[in-house]
Amino acid sequence: MMNQIEQEKIKIIPNGSISSPKGFKAGGIHCGIRKKKKDLGIIISDVPAASAAVYTMNIFQAAPLQVTKESLADSPYLQAVVVNSGNANAFTAEQGLWDAYEMRDAVAKTFNLSPMNVAVSSTGVIGERLPIERITAGIAKLPESLSSDNGWDFGEAILTTDTFVKSIAIEISVEGKKVIIGGTAKGSGMIHPNMATMLAFITTDANIHPDVLQKLLRDVTDQSFNMITVDGDTSTNDMVLTMANGLAENTPLDEYHPDWEVFYQGFTYVAKQLAKWIAKDGEGATKLVSVEVHGATSPMMAKAIAKKIVGSNLVKTAIYGADGNWGRIIMAIGNSGYQVDPQLIDITIGPITVLKHGLKTFYSEEKVSEALSQDEVKIHVDLHLGNCSAEAWGCDLTYEYVRINASYRT
Missing domain, CATH: 3.60.70.12 (L-amino peptidase D-ALA esterase/amidase)
Known part of the structure; x- marks a missing residue:
């Protein structure tokens, strides 16, 4: 927008x-x-x-x-x-x-x-x-x-x-x-x-x-x-x-x-x-994935975490399967190399908040799966540590990606 x-x-x-x-x-x-x-x-x-x-x-x-x-x-x-x-x-x-x-x-x-x-x-x-x-x-x-x-x-x-x-x-x-x-x-x-x-x-x-x-x-x-x-x-x-x-x-x-x-x-x-x-238009992709990270202590921190989430193969495959496994998002944040307080993190998938201040919320798995089935999947993370933010873009990881790259020259 x-x-x-x-x-x-x-x-x-x-x-x-x-x-x-x-x-x-x-x-x-x-x-x-x-x-x-x-x-x-x-x-x-x-x-x-x-x-x-x-x-x-x-x-x-x-x-x-x-x-x-x-x-x-x-x-x-x-x-x-x-x-x-x-x-x-x-x-x-x-x-x-x-x-x-x-x-x-x-x-x-x-x-x-x-x-x-x-x-x-x-x-x-x-x-x-x-x-x-x-x-x-x-x-x-x-x-x-x-x-x-x-x-x-x-x-x-x-x-x-x-x-x-x-x-x-x-x-x-x-x-x-x-x-x-x-x-x-x-x-x-x-x-x-x-x-x-x-x-x-x-x-x-x-x-x-x-x-x-x-x-x-x-x-x-x-x-x-x-x-x-x-x-x-x-x-x-x-x-x-x-x-x-x-x-x-x-x-x-x-x-x-x-x-x-x-x-x-x-x-x-x-x-x-x-x-x-x-x-x-990623090879074999079926969905555009947008990840917004807010509340970081520096622009570099926000960028690194956003890119870590959108680039995670486990996150990408979960999105392909419309599986609302937000634990994979947490995993990607933890692999960013930055210190984050897990008790402060909020995660939203589409319009649905699945994690609030580090605790799982009450939500419908079907609604989360529906949000993950859209042409564009939006993930919002708030770290509640600072005032910096960043957005990264990627796509899901599909069987078609493997097919294309297994026979790229032939």
């Missing part, structure tokens, strides 16, 4: 996407990495855009991340992002790095850009070399797919085991001028903070300096993408990248700008919505 500022200031754009902000175009095509589905996509800005990124915490970082880091280190302004699905170009040694460079150079040549204004991203199977000839041939065809209306094609082209395209755009007002923030993400399995086999891209026509944008992205990522988990595994290719091309022509935004709060809230809303969609 939106908070008060969001309800008053944020307008959701129907069918909005990564290409909704002024001066952005996108496209997606099938180039032959996968059998039939779109597997190559691009985002283009009409002008160089202030850019920022955060990357996987996995010590094995795939070649495309290394190339993108190099581009942004040279100059924090990008004009294109190219993404392929079906092959992660990870653990492919020096050849993988050269293939990523070739992707970057092919985009630069096709769109008459500096290679340093191009970012590269890949997602899919680890350990296999890219079919680079198919990809470069596909890049040459990407201009035909470009349109400000084709953001959903890009969103489709970056999917792997995802079941739906994750795209959004919102409109806010800055200095009385229309500012749009668009986003697209992919992610379904190998999802765990910090980052996951997850790619997310956020564009805006707002005017904002790269340093301010980088700080904003790190802060918002900690509240959104780093608060989701599907299976506890962090991938080699995760990246969240944002571009701001300034074509809304507002005065540069920073924390002292009178409209900073509405921009911050809008950016955060887009990131959280994409994060929740990733959690909802």
